Amino acid sequence: MTRTAPMLAIAGLLATTTLANAADDAGRIPGAFSASIAFASDYVFRGISQTGSNAAVQGGIDWAHDSGVHLxxxxxxxDFGTDAGTEVDWVAGYAGQIGDVAYDLKLTYYSYPGASNSLDYDFWEAALVLGYDLGPASLGVAYNYSPAxxxxxxxAHYVSGSVAVAVPEFPLGLTLSAxxxxQFIEDNATWGTPDLTDWRVGAAGRVEGFDLxxxxxxxxxxxxxxxxxNLCEGRFVFAVSRAF
Structure with missing residues (x-):
């Protein structure tokens, strides 16, 4: 898999979104489509760099129905130092709200096209995500489980919590988050690290339609x-993205 594959895949995703939105406008497809593209200085997943501390090009397309079903x-x-050069995640879920609590039940298939089958990279993961809106602040908790x-x-089990606070007094729609x-893993020797705790703090804003x-x-x-x-060590990650 060449390094240009992510760019080609993202271009295809955006083209698909344009066609899907055109069909949606014509009333032929229920629900709503959206897409995003991002450039980041690194791709960090649960505290560990997935790109060998190098930059990442990312993109996605989503479809959501009024019923709560989303794909x-x-x-x-x-870059794991193997023949895997691309990650593609496929997501299906159901989102809704009970009182003041938002929930999202979803299933994700993480795939790595081009990787040798012997590496056994591909895996499924189920997740329950809960959110609570406090006005300027929002709280989130999640539980992820993978059987393999x-x-x-x-x-593997992953339990996480997050908080985000909007700061309207600052320009650019500033939001602070933490x-x-x-992460708990059954076979740490095969995985390559002990069970781990990861944490993050960040700030985000918007400029001319771009999210920073x-x-x-x-x-x-x-x-x-x-x-x-040094893939598990602390690092700053800068990302710029745009939604369509």
């Missing part, structure tokens, strides 16, 4: 626990 596909370049996690590392999560975000993310793992690499 999506998202892609990014990755990345790389054949067995069952989050923390704990600066995030600092870190884990509780030392380099020796991360295969002797």
């Amino acid at each position: 999506g596909v998202w892609g990014s370049n990755v 996690f990345f790389g054949g590392s067995g069952q 989050g923390i999560g704990r 975000a600066l995030t600092y993310t870190d884990t509780d793992l030392a380099s020796a626990d991360c295969g002797g690499s």
Whole structure:
């Protein structure tokens, strides 16, 4: 898989969204389509760089129905030092609200086109996400479960919490956020690290239709626990994205 694959995939996603929106406007497709494209200085997943500390090009397309059913596909370049160069995530879920609590039940299939089957990278993960809106602030908690996690590392559980606060006194629609999560993995030797805690703090705003975000993310793992690499160490990640 070449490094241009993510760009070609994103271009295809955006073209599909344009056609889907045209059909939607004509009343032929129920629900609503949306898409996004992003450029980031790194792709960090639960505190660990997925791109060898290099930049990432990412994009996705989503469809949501008034009933709460939603589907999506998202892609990014990755670099694990193997023949996997792209990650494509396929998502299906159902979202709704009970009182003041929003919920989202979803199933994600993480796929890595081009990766050797022997690497056993592809995996399924189910998630329950809950959110509570406090006005200028919002709280979120989530639980993720995989019966067979990345790389054949067995069952995995991820529990996380987050908070976001809008700061209307500042320009650019500034929002401050923080989050923390704990990853539990059945076969740590196969996975490559002990169970880990990751955390992040960040700020985001909007300029001329573009969303800008600066995030600092870190884990509780030392380099020796991360295969002797710096992929689990603290880092700033800058991202610019646009929704369509």
